[in-house]
Amino acid sequence: MEEMEALKRNKTWNVVDLPQGKKPVGCKWVFTPKYKADGTLEKYKARLVAKGFTQIYGEDYTETFAPVAKLNTIRILLSIAVNLDWGLHQLDVKNAFLNGELKEEVYMKLPPGFPGKKPNQVCKLKRSLYGLKQSPRAWFDRFTRVMKKHGFTQGQSDHTLFVKHYNGKMTILTVYVDDIILTGDDEVEINQIKKALAREFQIKDLGEMKYFLGMEVARSKGGIYISQRKYVLDLLKESGMTGCRPSDTPIQVDKINEGANLGKSVDIGNYQRMVGKLIYLSHTRPDIAFAVSMVSQHSHDPKQKHLNEVYRILRYLKGSPGRGLLFKKTDKRNVELFTDADWAGDQDDRRSTSGYCTYVWGNLVTWRSKKQSVVARSSAEAEYRAVALGICEAIWIKRTLEDLKRCINLPINVYCDNMAAINIAHNPVQHDRTKHVEIDRHFIREKVDKGIVDLRYIPSKEQTADILTKGLSKDGFKYLISKLNLIDIYSPT
Numbered sequence: 001m002e003e004m005e006a007l008k009r010n011k012t013w014n015v016v017d018l019p020q021g022k023k024p025v026g027c028k029w030v031f032t033p034k035y036k037a038d039g040t041l042e043k044y045k046a047r048l049v050a051k052g053f054t055q056i057y058g059e060d061y062t063e064t065f066a067p068v069a070k071l072n073t074i075r076i077l078l079s080i081a082v083n084l085d086w087g088l089h090q091l092d093v094k095n096a097f098l099n100g101e102l103k104e105e106v107y108m109k110l111p112p113g114f115p116g117k118k119p120n121q122v123c124k125l126k127r128s129l130y131g132l133k134q135s136p137r138a139w140f141d142r143f144t145r146v147m148k149k150h151g152f153t154q155g156q157s158d159h160t161l162f163v164k165h166y167n168g169k170m171t172i173l174t175v176y177v178d179d180i181i182l183t184g185d186d187e188v189e190i191n192q193i194k195k196a197l198a199r200e201f202q203i204k205d206l207g208e209m210k211y212f213l214g215m216e217v218a219r220s221k222g223g224i225y226i227s228q229r230k231y232v233l234d235l236l237k238e239s240g241m242t243g244c245r246p247s248d249t250p251i252q253v254d255k256i257n258e259g260a261n262l263g264k265s266v267d268i269g270n271y272q273r274m275v276g277k278l279i280y281l282s283h284t285r286p287d288i289a290f291a292v293s294m295v296s297q298h299s300h301d302p303k304q305k306h307l308n309e310v311y312r313i314l315r316y317l318k319g320s321p322g323r324g325l326l327f328k329k330t331d332k333r334n335v336e337l338f339t340d341a342d343w344a345g346d347q348d349d350r351r352s353t354s355g356y357c358t359y360v361w362g363n364l365v366t367w368r369s370k371k372q373s374v375v376a377r378s379s380a381e382a383e384y385r386a387v388a389l390g391i392c393e394a395i396w397i398k399r400t401l402e403d404l405k406r407c408i409n410l411p412i413n414v415y416c417d418n419m420a421a422i423n424i425a426h427n428p429v430q431h432d433r434t435k436h437v438e439i440d441r442h443f444i445r446e447k448v449d450k451g452i453v454d455l456r457y458i459p460s461k462e463q464t465a466d467i468l469t470k471g472l473s474k475d476g477f478k479y480l481i482s483k484l485n486l487i488d489i490y491s492p493t
């Protein structure tokens with residue numbers, strides 16, 4: 001009844017007779033219990049959802065794409081906020097999709113349990129509804145118009161980022177569907193935009209940021225700490241691994257040996273579900289990024305050996321469920337990039353794995369472990385491709401910081417442990433060695449010549465990105481975890 005009242009208050013539809021030749025979409029009630037970060041029940045939620053899968057392109061919907069906040073952007077904001085002592089406010093938009101205005105003519109059957117006065121009556125939708133294909137786009141378009149009306153500029157590197165610069169002070173807002181993060185040093189403007197949003201939408205002010213998209217956020221004088229402890233414990237419980245013996249590393253040193261006996265095929269649905277959850281977990285756990293990248297490559301046809309590797313990751317998580325990222329206040333105001341590659345590491349097709357991690361103002365903000373799309377003929381070529389991939393990320397970070405009106409000290413230091421790759425970047429005449437990576441070579445040289453990046457050598461044992469390209473021994477793995485600013489505030493000291 002609460003949900004129906006909200007729909008009526010929002011003037012979501014008009015009850016009309018179904019026009020001839022029109023086909024209404026169905027709808028159903030979805031009932032969900034919502035939980036707090038500590039696992040206790042927060043409330044019961046009923047939501048009316050349209051059966052959008054029956055919609056036909058060109059008739060009752062056209063464009064559907066809507067951006068959501070990049071988690072990389074959120075981590076950049078956390079690093080800036082901790083260094084500048086900015087507060088982090090969290091807002092929630094109630095029934096966000098109901099605020100979107102529909103441009104198309106969409107008819108929907110009456111909600112179950114609420115029959116019409118006449119037999120042929122349907123709802124003619126005026127506003128978007130959960131389940132419709134165009135709902136996310138309609139909601140984001142409306143939200144963007146409201147933010148621009150109040151003097152905010154939309155970011156170009158991340159379209160969900162909105163910035164207002166006034167009297168030398170900053171207000172920054174980013175939105176992930178209906179979850180909003182608000183930060184900056186202009187407390188007056190922060191309070192004003194909260195009131196302005198409350199006039200436009202039903203807003204719930206959640207106060208200081210504590211639990212966002214399944215990530216637990218804790219703040220103290222030592223910095224900002226984000227983890228997914230509850231998510232890990234729920235995953236262990238769901239997979240029946242709560243009582244397992246912990247592992248020291250998430251993947252064995254020689255990774256998954258494709259030449260060995262892989263065993264029988266396993267349940268593909270269960271495998272993909274677990275891998276999908278591990279991928280989401282890697283947003284705060286770069287220590288499992290490489291292992292998750294490896295197991296996700298076999299999602300189309302998983303075997304028993306691949307499932308065992310997934311269980312090994314879960315055993316590793318059992319030993320440190322509360323491990324997360326720490327954002328500390330530092331004196332650094334630069335961007336650093338570490339890139340590495342494991343040449344021909346895949347024993348099945350001999351492709352290499354690229355890995356990079358970037359630090360903004362002294363804190364780890366982005367990382368990636370990705371299998372290269374072509375076979376590299378030398379370790380220098382593999383490293384060079386990894387450098388090119390990492391520089392693309394560094395340029396995106398530079399643009400994001402420019403959107404946030406933050407100065408960046410150039411050049412961006414790029415650390416690589418392969419001298420041949422560094423020499424290729426600095427010396428234009430090495431045609432025989434570089435003609436098959438010609439585009440990457442021109443791209444990197446252009447950035448070096450413009451003074452945007454500076455390639456520097458770093459010894460392999462100090463290469464932070466090594467953890468993203470290969471399985472490591474217990475000691476090497478433990479050392480690199482400390483360099484990634486990964487700590488566990490829940491472990492006994």
